[in-house]
Amino acid sequence: MDDFLTPVSTIRIADKEAEPEPSLASSQAKFSATNQVKFVPTSAEDALEILKQQPSYDELVSALRFLSRHTLENDIPSIKLPSPISAQLVQVLVSEIVTNHWVLLKEDAGDSKNSGFKLLLYCLSSITGINAILVRLRALIQEYKSETEGPGKLKRPDIHLNLETLLDLLENLLKGDGWLLEAWQTAKASTGLDGATSTARMRPRVQEILSLFGGGRIVSLAAEAEGIVKANKTAKDDNYEISVADAQQYTMWLGRNIVTWQLSDVALENAKFGSDLFSKGLKLGHGDALIKHVLSELVLKKGANPSRFGLLLGNLPSTEQRKVLFSILKLFSSKYLDRLGHCDTEDSKPLVAAVAGALEAIIGESNNLKDYLVEWLTSSSGAGLGEGVGIRRAVLAVVSQNRDGVVTVLEKSLGQFGDQLYIKHSPMLQQEAHAEVLLLSAGYVHRLSPIKLTLMMRTSVWLTAISNRLAAPHQKARLLGMWVGEALSNLVDKGDKRLNFDTEKEFEDMAIWYRGLTQVADEVGTTEALFESPPTAFSKKKTASLKAEKAAQAAPRRPAQPPQTGFIIEELSDEEGPEEDDLVPYAKPDSDEEDSDDDPTLIRRDKPKAPVYIRDLIRYLRDTDNYDLQKLALTTAPTLIRRKAEYGTEVKEHADELAGLLIGLSDKFEMEDFDDLRLQGMMALMAAQPKIMGPWFAKTFFDGDYSISQRASVLIVLGLASRELAGFETSTYTTAAAFPSKTLPERVEKLYLPQNTSLYQPPSSSTLKPLPPNALDGIAHSITDNFLAPMAAEAADAATGPDALKLSTFTSRLDNPEKVRRITKAKPRIRSIPNTTAGLLSSSFFTPLISRFQAALHSSSSKTRGIIFNPYLLSLYLKTLALIIHASGPSTLSLPQMTAELWRLLLNTSVRAQAVGDLQLTQAILFGFMALLDVNEDRMRDLCQEMGRELIEAKDWVAGVFGNLRGGDEGGEEERMKMLAAGVLVRLGEGIERWQLVLVGDLIGF
Template structure:
C-alpha cells in the first residue's frame, strides 16, 4: 500500500539545493494528490477498521502531515463540497476527508513537527522562511476552519446529521492552536532563537481568528501553569511580537485572570480589603514575570490602571498594583494620574459612577504603596492643588455618591499624612458603614507577590465563578448593609470638619454645614463672631432668588479661559467676558500667563457665541481679542491671519478677526483710543419708529466697533482737506484773505505728542503679507468663486488692509512692497466691484488710502505708471456710471472723486515722467 520509501519521497519535497529541486517538488505534489484523490476514497474505510494493518494507516497519515498534504486536502475538500451542494457528489467522501484532516491535525505538537521537518530537509534559510509563512497562512488564517465549516454545512444539507469535527468549532480550533504554539515555545525557546521567532509569527497570525482569549488561555495552561519555569520561554516568544500584539497579549491575560481566578476566593474564606489572597498573589506573580524587563508591557500596565474604561475587578487591580510595587517611578505615575483624573470636573460630571469607584479604589491602594515607600512624596502631593481642588470639586457636586467618594478619599489620604488631631473628618452616618470602612482600609492593602503555583493548583476550579467577599463589601445578614436609596438622596446630615484645626481648605457644597469641634471645657475660651450686617439680597421677597455664591472676577488667565468656556453658568460667563480685556492687558507684561495660554485664549474668544444674549457682547469680545493681539503682536498677527483663512468659523467670526487686526494695528501704531473706538455718546432719534429694537440696534448701528466705522472716519479725514482746498480756491485771491494768528500756548496745547509707531516694524511680515499671501493662494486654488469674494468678507478684508497700510505710515520701510502688492490685489477685483456697491466702496476707499499714504508721488509715477493710469480711467468710468440720489451712491461718488483728485495731482505734476520724457524737468 504505502511504503516507507513513498513517505520519504514526500518528505523530500522540501528538498535540498540540487538541480532537480523543482522536479522533486512536483513529483511529491503528484504523489500527495494521488493519495488524497485516489487512495483515501477507496481505502480509508478499510484502513481505519480494527482488523487492518495500522502501520499502513500511520504511514499514510505521516505522508499527509506536511504543507503539501494539508493544502491538497483543503483543495480536495473544497471540490467535493461544491459537488455535494450541486447534488453530484458523495457525502461519505466529504465526511471521510474531514475525518482524515481531523486525524492529521489532532496532535498538539503538529506545528513543532512541521518546523522540525522544514529545518531538517531544507538547507536554504530563505526557502525555510517562505515555507513556514505558507504553513502559518494555512493553519492560522482561518482557511481550515472555513473549509471544515462549509463542508459540515454541506453534509447537513444533504441529510447527514453526524456531528462535525472540532475543526469547524472556532473555540476548539483556537485552543488546539494555542497548545501547538505552547509546544513550540516549550521545546525551542530556550535554545533556538529562529524557532522562537517562528512561534511568535504563528501566535501573531492566530490573533486574526477572533478567538484571542482561547488561544492565550491555552498557552498559559500549557506553559505558565504547567511549570512556572516555562514562563521564561513564553516571555521570549512575546518579546518577538509587535508592540500592539504584546499589549493585546497582556490585556487578554488580565481578562483571563479576572474571569477565571479572581472571581472566586480559591479557599481563602471571607476576604477583607486588607487580607492577603493567594489568587491575587499568584496573579501578581504572573503579571510581574510576564512584563519583566519589558518597558512596553509595564507601561501598558500603568495605562490600564489609569484608564477608567479598562474595567476589571478590584482584585485584578490589586494584583496589577502588586506587580508594580517594586517600581517606585511607575507606582507614583499611577497615583498621580488617578488623582488628577479623580478630581477632574469633566470626569466627575460625565463618567459613570461605576468607573469613578474603580478609579477611587485604584487611587487608594496606590496611595498606600507610595506612602510605605516614599511618605514625603505622598505628603507633598496631598498638599498640592491637584488633590485639594479634586476633593473640593467632589464636594461641590450635586451627586450624593460623588460627594461620598470625595469625602472617603479625602479622609483616607488625610489619615495617612496628617496627625490625628489634624485629620479630616466628616460626621456622617454614611461614612461609618461597612462599605466606607472597606474603602478606607484600601490604603492599608499590601499584597505580596506569591507564586504562579497558587494559580496552577486551581486551574481545574477556574470554571467556578462565585462573587468574592472583597468585591462585595455590602452583604446581607449579620453585617450592617448600606441603604443604596439613602446614598442617592441629598446628604442632609451635618458633616463635622474643623476648619480651625485642619490645614485643608476644601470647598463644602451648599447642602452641607461646617460645625466646629470643641470640648465643653474650652467653650469659655471661644470668642463668638459678631453678627453680620444685613445683606441687601435678603430683601428679595422670593427667597429662591437669593444668590449667595456669587462668582468672583478671574485673576488668572487659566480661570478666565474656564469662565469663558462655561456656557452653563450665566454669572461666571458674563463676569469673565466683562473682565477679559482688562485682565489680558494687565497680565500681558506681567509673568508668562498670557504667553503660555495665548493661543488657547484666542481660539476661545474667536469661537465664542452669544449664548446668554448679553448686552454689548460683540464689543466686549472684540476688546478682548484686540487685547490678545496687542499682548504678542508678532505672533498673534500671523495667528489671526492664518485663522481667518483656515479656521472653521462663521462669517461674523471671520469679520471679527479682521476687525481685531485692523483696530489692533491702529492702536499699536499709537493712534488715540477715541480715534479707534467710537464714542459712547449716542444721538437720540427724532422719532421712536426710526430706531430698531435695542438688541438689533446694537448689531446694526453704524457706530459699533467695526472696520466699517473706522473706514468711514478715515475716509472723511482724507477727503476733508481736499474739500477745504477746493473751497479755498473758490473764495478768491489770497491777497484778500485775512489770516488769524493764534498764541504760542494755544498752538502747543493743540499739538499732540509724538508716539513711536511700533506697527511699522511688524506690519509687513506679521500682518499685511500673511493676509495678502493667503488671499492669493485661495484665488489660485479656487478662482473668484469662493467664500472670500462674498459681499460680506471682501469689503471687510480690503478695508482691513487699508487700515493696516494707513496705520503703518508713509515712513514704513516696506511701504513700496506693500503698495505694489495691494495695488495689484485691488485691480484684480475691479470686475467684482462693479457688481456690488459694498465691494465698490471698499475698493475706492482702499485706492484713496493707498494714494494718500504714499507721499512720494514721484516714486508712484515712476514705478507704478501703468497702475496709476488704469486706476484713473476705471474710477472715471465708475464716477460716470454711479448716479447720486441715495446715501450709498453719494458716498461712492465722494470716494471716487477723492481718488480722481489724487490721481489727477500726480498725473498733472509728473506728466512728462509718465510719458517717458525727462528733458527739461
C-alpha cells in the first residue's frame, strides 16, 4: 500500500518552535544585518546542493551572491563560462528556482546590484542561460500541445503561468546593448591564450553565438509561447506583449548590439564576427529597418566614423554587399535628396556633396562596391527608379573620382539608351532616370577628357541611338532622344553643326532642364550637411516675417494725428413718423442644443474652432486623443484644402505631411463616415496638387509602412481623383470651397442656370456621393455597362445573336428593346478632354504607378512582392490603372505608350498566375482589357500593327477564361464576368478580323 502514495514535496521544519512568518523586507534586513544563514556555500558544488534542496529566499540570495562573486580573477570558473558544473547550476535556476521564486525576486528588484533579482539575471546572462531558457520553453510548448490535442482537459493548468514567467525572464535578460560584445568576450576568455589552439576552440563558440542570436530561434519560440499565454489570458490583459516575440523589435535590439560591437576596439581585429551577425540579421524579415538603424548610428550621426560601417559592409558576402549598398542608396535618397526634386542649383550642391562624402567613406577602397555603383547606374532596372535626380548626382560624383568608371557608365548608358527593345519595353520613368545618368556622365567625361566624348559621338552607337529614338512610336521616347541629342551636341559640336529639334513650347522647360544636366559638377564633400535640419517653408516665412517686423520697428514712425475736438451736431427729421416705428426687432435666435441641457455644469463653452490655416489642420490631425479636434479636422479638411489650393502656397508646402497624416489616421473613436471623410481629404489634396501628390501617393503605396486597407485607400483616391480631374465626376466639396466672389446670387443664378444645376457641376458629369468601400467597383460596373450596351443592342436586334454573347439576362435588365436601340444609335463616347489634363494623368498618375510596379516585379524584397501580389490589392491596382487610362481619353498624346505598358502588364505571367482561381483578380484583368479597347476604339489598326502578338495572346487568354466560366446565376458575379469576357472577346475578334492583313508580317513564326 505504501507504493501508492508518492510524496509531492518535502518541507523542512526547524527544531525551534514555530514563529510568525516575517515579511520579505524584514527578512532581508535581518540577513543583511547578521548575515546568519543556515547553509553558506563555500564552493560551486555547495551552491548547487543548496539550490537543489528547495532553499529559502535568504539561502537563495546567499547562493546567488556566491556564484556572481567568483570569476576568473578568483581562480574559480565563473557560472558564465561553459563547464559541467555551470550547466547544472543554470539548469536548476531555470527549471526550479525561477518557477518558485520569481514573484519574490521581482519584488526584490531594485537599483542595488546585490538584490536577488539582479544577481539572478547576472548568473543567467550567458549563452548557456539563454539556451536553457529556450529548451525549457520548447518543452513546455510541446507539453501544452500534446495535452490539448489529447482527450480531456489540461493536466497541468499552470503551463501558461510558467511560460509567462520564462518570457518575463527572457525579456529582462536581453535588456541592454552590450550583449553580443560580452558574449564574445566570455567565449574568448574560456578558450585560453595559446594562439592557434585558442582560435580553433573559439570557432565553435562563435558559431553558437551566431546561430543563437541570428537564427531566429529566440523570436520563434518566444512568439509561440506568447500566443499560448495570450490564449489563456483574461479580457483585462489583452495588451500583453513581449518585445522579444516581435521580430521587428528583436531586429532593432540586434542592430543596437551590432552597433556597440562595431564601435568597440575588438571589432577592428574580429570584423568578420559583426559582419556575419549582420548578414544573419538581414534574413529575419526586417532587413531594411536593420540597415537603416545601423547606418544611422555609424554614419548619419554627428561624430560618427563611416569607415566602421564600411568595415562591416566589406566582410559581407558579395550578394549581401550589393543588397545593402542599394538599400543605402534608397535610404539616402528618401531621407535627404528627394526633397530637392528637379533642382540643380547651387543650393543643392552642399547636400549632394555630403551624401557623396558619406558614400565615399562607406565604400573606401573596395573595388567590388565601386563596381556595384556602376551596375546600379546602368542596369535596366537600376538608377533609382522613381527617386529624385539628387541620388544619381551623388553616386556619379563618387564614380567620377575614377576616370575609367565614369567612362564605363557613359558607354553602357549610351548603348542602352538606343536599344530598340529597351525603348519599346522599359517604363518611361526608367528611361528618364537613365537619360539623366547619360547626361550627367557625359558632362563629367567632357570635363575629364573632351576628346573621349568627341570620339564616342562619331561612332555608330551614337548615330543608331538617336535614329532609334526619333523613330520610336512613343512621344516621350522621341522627346528624350531630342533632348539628349541637343545636350551632347552642344558639348562637342560648334556653330551650325549643333543639333536643334525645335522642341514645342509645351516641353521647353523640361528641355532646358535636361540640357543643363551636362553642366552639373558635384564634388565629394564632408558629411556635416547631413546633420543640419533643413529649414521648412514655414520657418523661412517666419524668419522673413521677423526681419520685416524688425525693419518696421527700426523705421521712423509718423507722428500720430491729434483727435478731433468739438461736437458734431446732426439734425434728425421726423417726417417719416415716430422714431420707434423704424426700429425692427431682432429675430429670435435659434435654440442651441448645448443650452437645452437642464444641468448648466454639463454645458461646454470650450468648443474648438474650425481650422483656418493648413498648419492648424495638421495640428488637429496630430492630436489623436482629442475627439473634437479629430472630428473637426476631418469634416473641415476637404473644404479647407480645396479653398486654399489656389490661394497662397500653404497646401503645396504641407501637402506631403498632410497626406501622410490622412493615410495613417485610424478610426480610434468610431466616427460616423470616417472613411469617407478621410478619402475626401486625400482627394482634395490630389485635386489641389496633382503634379506633386500623384507621384507621392504612388511611391507611398509601394514603399510606405501601411496596412492593406490604407494602401487600398491610396489606390481608391488615385482612381477617383483622375476621374474628377478629367471632368467625369464633380465633388460636392468643390462648390462649398468656392469663395463667395466666384458665385452668383441665388436669384440671379436662376436666370442663367437650369434648376438644380450648380455653376461648378456640368450637366454631363456626375456628383461624387459619400464613398463606399467599393467605390471603384461601382464606377467599373458603370463603365462595363456602357461598354456592353451596344453589343447587347445588336444581340437584341438579331433573331439569333452570337452564341458567345449570352446577354439575354443583360438585355432583360434594360427597360425595353427600344431603349437598347436608342443606346445603339447614340453610343456613349469617351469625352475628349484637353491634352494638358490628359498629359497630367499620364505623367503624374499612370507612369509612376506602373513604373514602380514593374520595378517591384524584379525586386528581391519579400515585403514588396507580398504587397504587389496580394490578391485584393492587385485587383484594385489593375482597376485603378484602367480607370486612369479611361479617364485620360483618346486625345492623350501618350496613349500608345500607356496602352502598350498596361497591355503587357495584364499579360504578365506572374499576374495571370495569380488570377488562376481568383474571380476578383480575373475580373480586374478583363476590365483592364475592356478599358483599353474602349479608349483605343479608333486605333485598332495601330494596335494590330504595333502589338499584334499581344492582341493574339490576349484573345487566347480571354477565350480560355470564357470557356472556364460556368455562369447561369442571373445577376451573379460569375455571370457578369462571363458577359464582360464575351464583350472583350467579340471586340478583339472584330479588330483582328478587320485588320488581319496588318498582322500577317508580325505573326510569322508566332
